[in-house]
Amino acid sequence: MTDPSAEPDAAGPVTRKTPPRHSGHRERLRERAARGGLDALPDYELLELLLFRSIPYKDTKPLAKDLLARFGSLEGIGAASHEAIDDLVARSLNIVRGKQSRATALDLQLIYDVARRVAREPASKRAVISSWSALVAYVRVALQHEPREQFRVLYLDKKNQLILDEIQNRGTVDHAPVYPREVIRRALELSSPNIIIVHNHPSGDPTPSPADVDMTRQVIAAGRSLNVTVHDHLVVGRDGVASFKQLGLM
Structure with a gap:
């Protein structure tokens, strides 16, 4: 009986196929x-x-x-x-x-x-403010290698647990548009009294720019009158994560 794994070569005799x-x-x-x-x-x-x-x-x-x-x-x-x-x-x-x-x-x-999603679980199951390492691990996985700027908001409940991580805008390699009133309006829709702003720097350097500082102050001001607190603004780059609160910028 002919071996089904065999096939004729160019000269006619039956030979076995060579495994890859x-x-x-x-x-x-x-x-x-x-x-x-x-x-x-x-x-x-x-x-x-x-x-x-x-x-x-x-x-x-x-x-x-x-x-x-x-x-x-x-x-x-x-x-x-x-x-x-x-x-x-x-x-x-x-x-x-x-x-x-x-x-x-x-x-x-x-x-x-x-x-x-695995990195997000610890941040979403515990109070985000008290689980800093889980929060940093999550935002780094989410944004560290994004090729364009992305502006996100972490909406938190009264216990500072994550309600929603929402992408507000995607932009270019060095800019993503931000609308402070829209950020706060969305917080009210979600009954979120606390938020954390997050965006990335595709350049790799997480150092906040003057424009980042100005935008953060606008969001804080918009939230203050409506009792929405901005806990922090995190800037993510390949070189690390910068915290506005730790840097004394808010």
Whole structure:
């Protein structure tokens, strides 16, 4: 009986298909991860393991390294646009952009969003003001690698627990429009007496600008007459998180 895994070569005789060169590498990597734990793997190998599920028939190591080189880190990959990841996947694998590249981009962004929501849970389950480390971890995951400025407001209840994290505006690489009255109007709609303002600096430097200081004072003034308190304004950059309250700017 003919072996169904065999096929005729150019000369006619039946030969067996050769397994892909990377199949043994995949098993070795899985075994190493199982023995030593995922923490022992460098970022590119952790990314390889993830890509095994999206790309079952190609060597994923070059793609993992290309993704890290292009976007700088695992967080950077997760924060990148779907189109940018889709394009890089297609070029790295030498395929036409389509179902496989789109599915791979979605899988990568899915992992990032899961991580972002996990980081948000401690901040949303405890009083935000008293869990500073959880708050900082959350805003960094949410905004650290955003390529454009994004202005968000954390609306809190009377116990300073998170009601809603809402994106108010998205802007350019160095500006996102802010409307103080709209921020306070939304707080009244949500019955939120306390808010924290958050925005990012795509440049990486979280140092507040004079315009940031002026805008914050406008929001504070708009809220004061309506009993809405601005607890802090956080500026997020790749180099860290700056707090207006800690800097004495409010």
